Amino acid sequence: MASHIPNFKNQLANRFLEDLEADRLILPSLPDVAMRVARVLDNGVSDADAIAEVIQTDPAITAKLIKAANSAMYGRCMPVETCAAAVVRLGSALTHKLVLSLSMRELFTSESPLLQRQMHKLWRHSTEIAALCYVLARRGKRFNPEQAMLVGLLHDIGVVAVLNYIDKFPTEVTREEEIEDAVNSLRARTSSMILERWRFPSEFTVAAFEAEDWMRDTGSMPDYCDLVVTAQLHVLTGEAPQESIPCLSETTAYARLSLGELMPDSRLKFLDEERERIGQAQTLLNL
Secondary structure, eight states: OTTHHHHHHHHHHHHHHHHHHTTOOOOOOOOHHHHHHHHHHHTTOOOHHHHHHHHTTSHHHHHHHHHHHTSTTTOOSSOOOSHHHHHHHHOHHHHHHHHHHHHGGGGSOOSSHHHHHHHHHHHHHHHHHHHHHHHHHHTSSSSOHHHHHHHHHHTTTHHHHHHHHHTTOTTTOOOHHHHHHHHHHHHHHHHHHHHHHTTOOHHHHHHHHHTTOTTOOOOSSOOHHHHHHHHHHHHHTTTSOGGGSOOGGGSHHHHHHTOOOBOTTSSBHHHHHTHHHHHHHHHHHTO
């Protein structure tokens, strides 16, 4: 059976890439409410009531946005009770980023129990990396924390497309090892392509394509991909075989971000001290 796995991975990858090149793949679409909020902002609308009117076409996202505005991350003494009040508290730019983040969960679903487990695992990984990126970005002034959170959340969005594609082969794919093997060979290219089609800025596509290039070196200035690389290595340290990943201190991302002392197990000390804030960010994404 072991010889079947690389064989199937190669067949699936070839078919997938052929369909991708021929534009035959059905790729995930940006959630409708996120697209409509983006259009309103692109048209120069800044009125909270007008933005709220668009958001309120999706009751679930409306409820989540109000909860976010009242959360430990953004809440104040007086709770807000309406969508317009939430937009006022958060501001239009932050509202847009949160609507994007809060609406992404709907993409991570499958009718196949086997693939749904993979979707759940992917969502858990994506929200963990997003929360870590948020806290990493807060350490300096170079990054927007909510932008960093969204970059982390979307860096593996292509896996959704790969899993949906695998669903076409229910009799051929019966083992999680086969799925993971195929996903790993396709995730970077597919993720960056989807984000390009969604017209996200280059920091998103670069992070998606290079997020597992542990030793990437793009010069002296840190970028959002450095946050994703660092977040992933922080999580993998202690989980993955040590020969398969570098120590954080060996990476240029760690050097460029100036993230301070490491603990004896090579994880970032300050992230251990920020567990409450990381938990708040993860809770926000799972509203």
